[in-house]
Amino acid sequence: MTVHFQNSRRLWLASLAAVAGSRILPRLSASLHIPAPAQYQDNGDGTVTDTISGLTWQQTDAGEMTLEAAQQYAEQLQLGGYTDWRLPHPMELFCIMDHRLHGPAMNTRWFPATAARYWWTETARPDSREKYWQVNTGGGIGAHAKSEAIGAGGENPVHTRCVRGPSPWGAGPRLQKNTDGTVTDQVTGLVWQQQLNSQAMTWEQAQEYCRELSLAGQSDWRLPTIRELRSISDDRLAQPSLNPDFFSGADSVPCWSGTTQMNRPERAWYTDFTSGLVTYRDKTERMQVLAVRGSNPLTAEPT
Structure with missing residues (x-):
């Protein structure tokens, strides 16, 4: 009877997950000790669907072009039976990067490697409209001049x-x-430390600071992944891009993430909240810290 009940419960929860969608499935999978589905689905028509975000991507990029040509290309693209294609938001594109990989930092099982070094996004830097955010093959984000x-x-x-x-x-x-x-x-459900830590520290010190932090009755604080950290950079703002209406002490400073650079373990990724730049530094250098707690598949590191 117990075995029958457990099997029935397992099937019911699996069915519920299928109805509720991919955002609930990882939590159910963890509680049931069953594997979560692959993040991507090859649709067999030149497109790939991200089962976590629900976005559908052009599988092979369209090659090198100017921003204006890219915008026109997206407006005219017919692929997979759809015509509503567009250039991606910076975080959409950043979230298909895989920082466990290098050269490129993208899973080529789903997205074939090309001669790309950067990819366009739809978004201009607010304090310099000639510069548009681009995600690079190494896994970073920067705003580069269209020229x-x-x-x-x-x-x-x-x-x-x-x-x-x-x-x-x-x-x-x-x-x-x-x-x-x-x-x-309210998109990711992540809870952030409101006050930016003003003391610059090394990466190891930042890890220890988060482990020892007790705030809002909670003690499970940690350094954010690089996806999580970049997700709170507001692309409508600059100097700083961390919204001071919500984060006390927000300033144009770099902050550590907990993500190590794959091919250089002595380095870690960070976000510079001057604008939202993402790159890396040696872990012995000193930067600010903003702790986080909770998790969400949208911004979690791939597994």
Whole structure:
């Protein structure tokens, strides 16, 4: 009887997960000790669906082009039976990068390697409209002048990969300031330390600081993944890009993530909240810290 009940419960929860969608499935899978599904699904028509975000991606990028050509290409693209393709939001594109990999930092099982060094996004830097955010093959994000693309007379091979579907990072209120010294991101559910730590520290010291932090009655604080940390950089803002309406002491400073650079373990990734730049430094250098707790498949490191 007990075995029959457990099997029935397992089947019921699995069915519930299928109905509720991919955002609940990882939590159910963990509680049932069954494997979560692969993050990507090859649709067999030149597209790949991210089963976590629900976004559908152009599988092979469209090659090097200027920003204006990329925008026109996206408007005219017909692929997989759809015509509503667009250039991606910076976080959409950043979240298909895999920082466990290098050269490129992207899973080529789903996204074939090309000659790309950068990919266009839809978003300009707010304090310099000639610069658009690009994600690079190494796994970073930077705002580069449109004129740096090869097609515009520059030297950078900037390629185009289109996406379709409602964006989890779209417009609308996301952050909620709590009364206990924390901020909740209502998209990811992550809870953030509200006060930016003002003392610069090494990566190891930052890890220890988070482990020892007791805040809002909780002690399970940690350094954020690089996806998590970049997710709170507001692309509508600059100097700082960390919204001071929600984060006390927000400043144009770099903050450590807990993500180690795959091919250089003495380095770790960070976000510079001057603008939202993502790159890496030696772990012995000193930067600020913003602790987080909770988890969400959207911003978790791939497994």
